[in-house]
Amino acid sequence: MNARAAALIAALAAAVAFPLAMQAADQLFFVGFASRVLIWAIAASSLNLVLGYGGMISFGHAAFVGTGAYVSGILIAGGVTSAWIGWPAAILASAVLALAIGAASLRTRGAYFIMITLAFAQMMYYLMNSMKAYGGDEGLSLTSRAALGFGLDLGNEVTFYYVVLAALCALLYATHRLAHARFGRVIAAIRENETRAEAIGFPVYRYKLICFVIAGAAGGLAGALLASHGKYVSPSLLHWTQSGTLMIMVILGGVGRLWGGALGAVLLLALEHLIAEHPIPWLLAIAPNYPQHANLGVGIVMLVIVLYAPQGLAGLVSRKRHA
Amino acid sequence: MSWILILEQSLNGLQFGLMLFLLAAGLTLVFGIMDMINLAHGSLYMLGAFFAATLVQATGSFALGVLLAIPATALAGMLLEVAVLRTLYARDHLSQVLATFALILIANEVVRIVWGSDLQMTMPAALSGPVQLLPGMPYPAYRLLIIGVGLAVAALLYVLVAKTRIGMLVRAGASNREMALAMGVNIQRLFTLVFGVGAALCAVAGAMLGPLFAVQVGMGESILILAFVVIVIGGIGSIRGALVGAVLVGMVDTIGRAFLPHLFGLFLPPQFASAAGPAIASVLVYLLMAVVLFVRPQGLFPARG
Amino acid sequence: MPDLLEIRSLAKHFGGVVATDEVSLEVRAGEVHALIGPNGAGKTTLVAQISGSLAPDAGSIIFDGRDVTRLAQHQRVRAGLARSYQITSIFRRSSVIENLALAVQARSGSSLGFWQPVASESGLVDEARLIAAEIGLSDRADIAGGELAHGEQRALEMGLALATRPRLLLLDEPMAGMGPEESQRIIGLIERVRRSVSVVLVEHDMDAVFRLADRISVLVNGRVIATGVPDEIRANEEVRRAYLGDEALSA
């Protein structure tokens, strides 16, 4: 067994043991918190698929997460609680939306592509805001989480955690397979040299669109899980700053690296929590309100990373390893 | 639906469009010359409003406060450009997006630390009432002022860009940066200047809208996306495109919100009309963008041939 | 010899500037057809229109009896029309074999494989090795494209086009920026591939052009002013005036 596999197994074991430990310590809050982190890890990993693997700077990923959340939420609110219906429906809806947005925006390039994905996502935000039937700007409160059957109660924080963990592992494994399969090679080739990929006979637009749709669908899954997790869906999930936060996660963790999205989500959310909940005494003495300005720290860290470590933290680590 | 109502809503749309133009004009030049995406443009709008609110209070004069806020914001914008943005020109769009997104977070928190999360800004008492535009049609004097200021700034900008040497150099830089360099144009300095002007325009918009809306942290974030829509419609790098796009977006948005639900009510069952009307109205500008994009992928007035 | 490629009245404008103006020419099966002309005459624009990366304003392109004018570039590649670029365009971070295997993959079946690792498809790599040998890069097979010497990159550039198994190869200045020894290598390569593939060659190196070409077309200001075998072109007065220079008349 090599070091890589050992580390992987250790990480997985820690992830599996975590909720049991927290349960024993009567700290179920952290199980719920960890589930939220893992769901964002799924969302960030799905963005990484299009941003990192596909090289498309999509700035509207929140639209797919939000759409998945809404579809799943609307179904639960309407009495269709089965996850076996709700989650595939969410994935499908996000995929269809990604197909529409992708088909329009992939016709453009560079700055235009960024702005247009951004604008279409914001359009979804306003659309959900004005949908009175689904709560409008008030959002949609759900009475229960989705139901999975098989005697698994998703209302139980620990069960829910394991389902989310399984979903994340499945997504990462699928991404790993995809990256090394024919499709992944084509996507990597397009990212590296789009002109040449077209010139050796790949229908570039079509492949990019497929990649965009897969990422959107995976984002929809994250959304469906979020809806169940918080039992609440609101348009703020679709706001463009949410897309920006997802991007921050991906960059923080490492663009185009398998673990990048997940790592970034864990780091960002853990950092936010630690800053807000566990103030450093000496810093508190200088700046009493600093925990309320956690975003200042996030912003500065981001700026420094972008300016000095564009490969993200994963890049920093692996660069050291190579050295 | 009376003509007066339509006229009044059109004025409202014009007023909104002109303010959008002020934001989009600076943004589109930054795009055009440096091929740089600057998300932090909305933060300058916010900063302009906070400066204006503070200075109006400090000086006790609305006009003086606003006039002082403009150079202050311009200076802040130029400082930002020299300190951070300059290093981003040569970087890819992803870096620019992330770095300027980080700047939004930083700007929000800095403003929160310095001023708190919001400030009150009152319009001058003399303008807080209506003006009789037509018989039976009073219109808020302050909104007329906004329209006036918007038109005046647009005209000033037109003169600056179309008639002055600086404007010619800016246009030259926007269409062919390398050739402008080879002709001896100091693009770096020119760009700092353009950035300052863009920030000043932000300040005008922020200061004028401050009393009408609210001077608060995050105020630039939603309007920034609309400014992007304006640029996509107008064409990157084109001031004329920004003006046409902004007025178009302002009109379509306001008119759509005002009349679309009623229009739907004419030929749709009421319960459906009341649900679909506002929903469609709220995304009308984005649909407009999609249509323009489909017909003219480079926008209405692309700056590059 | 039948015509493999037939271009009829191809026109392209950029704003007010005419890039190709009613260009018509035929490329016969099996020939090396050189395209020469001064800078800005529209050669690269013409190649782009033939390969499909640029849509013409008017005119048609018939390849092997089939109208391909409206086909996308990737469809033309599948029909057997491949190109190389004036400025080297390879996958710089991938190895030579990976570069070539990708091009092989592009023409061998669907690439909508999401699960099976490419590495398990030995056929792709085997064929990539064959092509690497063909372009003389066998001993550099595992080097990343970006780390090759300039001449090797140019060879890989051609190899990528060859790997799609084209029937017509569009070579846009394959010898751009090369020293004499490296140029010889590319000339040798073209000499080898011409046995199985027809070639459209855009090149400024007149030695190479006159050595390789079966026929030559001269493009000036977006128009074909002459087509013929090398001796005819050498002797053509209009060509000499327009391209080789007024001065050549008195020479």
Added chain:
Amino acid sequence: MKNRLLALAAGFAFTMLAASAGAADKVKIGFVSTLSGPSAALGVDIRDAFTLAVKLNGGKLGGLSAEILIGDDQFKPDVGRQLAEKFVKLDKVDFLTGYVFSNIMLASIPVAFENKVIYVSPNAAPSPLAGKQCNPYFFAVAWPNDAYHEAAGQYATQKGYKSTYLIAPNYQAGKDSLGGFKRFYKGKIADEVYTQLGQLDYAAELAQVRAAKPEALYIFLPGGMGINFIKQFVASGLSKDVQLITPGFGSDQDVIRPVGDAMLGLFDTSHWALDFDNPANKKFVAEFEKEYKRLPSVFAAQGYDTALLIDSAVREVKGKLDDKEAVRRALKAAKFASVRGNFKFNRNQYPIQNYVLRVVGRDAQGRLVNKTIATVFKDHGDAYVQDCAMK
């Protein structure tokens, strides 16, 4: 890299565990409200009055030392919900309180209900929670969402306005409010418009109002929305032709401060006013002004009462906060001196109380204040209690 990550995770888990050890001899209150943005003045007033009450009480509630955890929902339901989750599950608070806006509250308080934490509402009291969805863990201290509007509708009927134009934000409280107004208003509704929550520019709506030519205009626009609306309403010149009526909070101190003289003569309905003549109110108004150098708003009065209510209940159960039934009974008894005078809880745990008509005028020092004119309703409850299964 992975090992480093593991170390990080372990450290993270450890700090969490370390933070969770807590003492049992105090009362923990989770207070979440809108403390930033244009509508922040409301939440700030509630918070200031709440903490003032605790301070005047020597830092205690019901004899136990009080720990108040304060969170800002930033006017965002998801943020409000996350804070509730944290206060309830991580900090394990005894009471949750604070929310101003019903949409944020509705998104957040299920967390409290599920974990058997009592939510004492200092403001929002939406109709569903008064009727079919009434909940033993929910206490509305202020007034049922409809009440002000019912009173306003009653007043508009009394004044004989023939047509009234209605505007409210598109959320539960908005719908409740206009429903309440219509329940007691007998004239014609010119139009009923729902705007976006948090909307700040009302140019389009004002143009529509002008075109509709109503006699009166009733708006339910809390916080910054109302401030902007009234300013823009006056600027549009409509104030000459159309009588503006607002619910009590719509023209209270938080609105009067930024809008100024334009407010003079505006009518509104409320369950409380600065000039209420009872000892508790006199003390509250005086202490609040002394502490914060401004006059309290109706929201402040509600926050103050909320603290007094909790104080009375904790005292009643002698600090045994784990006996949730006893705490509930003690809350429901409402044995404290409210600044609004007499009030009691209905069986749905919503208040039964009086509502008065107020007008904005000047006090002895020339300041703009609301003055009580008349009582509109006496011992008024709500229309939904019949649907509540609770006894």
Added chain:
Amino acid sequence: MSDMLLEVAGIETAYGQSQVLHGLDLEIRAGETVTLLGRNGMGKTTAIRSIMGLTPARQGAISFRGSRIEAEAPDRIARRGIALVPEGRQIFPNLSVREHLVAFAENRSGAKEPWTPQRVFALFPRLRERAEHMGNQLSGGEQQMLAIGRALVTNPYLLVLDEATEGLAPLIREEIWKCLAALRAAGQTILVVDKYIERLVQLADRHTIIERGRVAWQGGSEELSSNRELWHRYLGV
């Protein structure tokens, strides 16, 4: 050496890995007209880009009027008094003819009778006729005149023309030659890249032939016009 205007010594320039210049030398004295000849792809345009700072040389030195400029930014170099008439003309599509001339008008060399937009209009009356037209509305010949005019109004010490007659109709080309002759007569220093050697030997003082990024031959017009072997060997004529 006091009248030495431009001195290029051993510059090496590459685009990425593709090295184009391999130690190029070039000298221009004030008042001279010098050509840069060679077949396509031999590095003429690259040499000019390196002088202008657009593609900086990796090795070697460039001095202009006694100052080292090889590390300077293009705009700084231009303001020192080198004006470029670039290959492909590079007219700004969104500036009118008049604006092209007004925007860059400056007396950089402190000339006694400086070039002004008016003088350019007098030189090229066709431009005056089209003064208000936008750059993208002009014909190729008009664009070429404008590109020269645009360079002249900066009143440069050194005027650099890269393929200034490329793709022009013979009559227009003739007009450009006449214009260059007039400029030379007025004392303007000129560096010209073109392929009409027959005309260049009449126009220029000295010639430099580049072959694969190095100077293959240098000499005067008489030498060049008498040595047909050179024409054939290096220029493909």
